[in-house]
Amino acid sequence: METANITSFPQEILDLLFESLDYQDRLSLAQSNHYIGESFASFCKRELKDLELTECKTENDYLSRVLPICGSAVMSITAEDGSYPMLQILERYCTNVKSVVLKARSLWPFYFIPNMKSLTSVQLWMRRDEDDFLYPALQELPHLTNLHLLDFSEKNVHKVQRLVNLERLSLERGRKECPVDIMQICHFLKKLDYLFIECDEIFCGTYSQGSTCSALEEFELIVKKVTDLPFFPNLRKVFVLSDKSFNWIKWITKYTEKLESLYISNITDNIGLLDMLESCKVLHYLAIFIESTKLSNEYLTYLVDVARRKVGSLSLEVKTKEEVDNLKKRLADIPNSAICKVYKHSV
Known part of the structure; x- marks a missing residue:
């Protein structure tokens, strides 16, 4: 009976083999043969498409060796535990990243993010001392269309108007600093088609006259108090969790021709x-x-x-x-x- 040679295995079988090995054994096997090395590179491109960073030293050592091979395949980076190793490697080799999910426990994301020019989506957990760094960093991203901020500062909401290419904006868990003027968002972000806000209070301010926010199709709101809201002529989806003082029925009735959800x-x-x-x-x-x-x-x-x-x-x-x-x-x-x-x- 003829003995099968590992170099004759199809990619699907080699993928299963790589999955069963620890990091060091994967690297050793990949270095044993040119064909196996190419198969390992293909495996890494699929495995690391959505990259999750941890504080595990062994895993980070492994990534520091494979990202130079397949970093261009990484499409998203998640580091929700606050661990951000290998910044120079990420910046150098992960050149096609579209999405990042980060906890801003230090100032490093605001130096790292502007260098990732391919980013289209950013999700950040904020601290109270980072707002001065946030918006200048985001302005450096020419393709940014999706922004999700958690524990955001109501006092600095007006700065989001600088991000004129945003199509989706989520402002989650406001700090209860002051009411949010929704027009400081809608008047300037002409491409915005999805907006989520969670805060204590919302009102319409200076720019409410003549502003129609025509691109917005989805509006989600979790708020304790609403004094007024603008008109969104193309609104199709509404999610409202709010107090009883605002006349929601009257407001929603404006949209019954197009309302889908x-x-x-x-x-x-x-x-x-x-x-x-x-x-x-x-x-x-x-x-x-x-x-x-x-x-x-x-x-x-x-x-x-x-x-x-x-x-x-x-x-x-x-x-x-x-x-x-x-x-x-x-x-x-x-x-x-x-x-x-x-x-x-x-x-």
């Missing part, structure tokens, strides 16, 4: 909600966070019927597991309730 909470005008849903033309997803104990079976019957006719489905969220069980029992006696899904609120 809606999540809404803390409704005070229950009849207005039914009327608004009746006027929707293309809505295909509807979720409502409700206080089920305050809604009669008669109202639930109307709500289910409108959802069946206008959407085809209905997701209902409540605060507790007990409410989930009770609402399911009530819905069992309501016609067409099979379209309903009931969940415990998780945000």
Whole structure:
């Protein structure tokens, strides 16, 4: 019987072999033969396409040896634990990185990020002493279209207007420093089609007159207080988790011609909600966070019927597991309730 030679193995088999070996054995095997070395380079390009950095010295030593071979294949870098080794190697060899996810526990990301000119997406966990470095660093990225900041500073939101090519912006977990003027974002970012903001308070400021924010199609908001919002003529998807003081039904009614997806909470005008849903033309997803104990079976019957006719489905969220069980029992006696899904609120 003829003995199989490892150099005759297809790439798929060699990939399985490399996966089964530790880092040192992989390198030793790759250095044993030119064909195996080329196969290992192909394996690394697939394995390291999405690169996750850790504090493991053995792994980092391994990466310092393979990135010069396949660094150009790295498309994303994640270092959520705050470990950022091999900066010079990353900058030199990972020349096609499109996305980074980093915790800014030191100032190094703001020296590192501007050198990664291929970046289109940046996600950063912020500290309180880094805002002065953040926006100048981001301005150095000519292709940046997606920005996600966690623990962001409301006082510095106006600086985001310098990033005029942004198409997606997420501002998560504001520091409760001051209200956010949403027009300091929307008036300047003409290409923005997705906006998520989580903070204490939002208002429309200086630029609200005559600003339409025409590119925005998706708007998600988690906020305690809203005084006013601009008009987004092409809005198609809305997610709102907010207080009861703002007239959300009146605001959302402006978009019923194009609205495709809606999540809404803390409704005070229950009849207005039914009327608004009746006027929707293309809505295909509807979720409502409700206080089920305050809604009669008669109202639930109307709500289910409108959802069946206008959407085809209905997701209902409540605060507790007990409410989930009770609402399911009530819905069992309501016609067409099979379209309903009931969940415990998780945000």
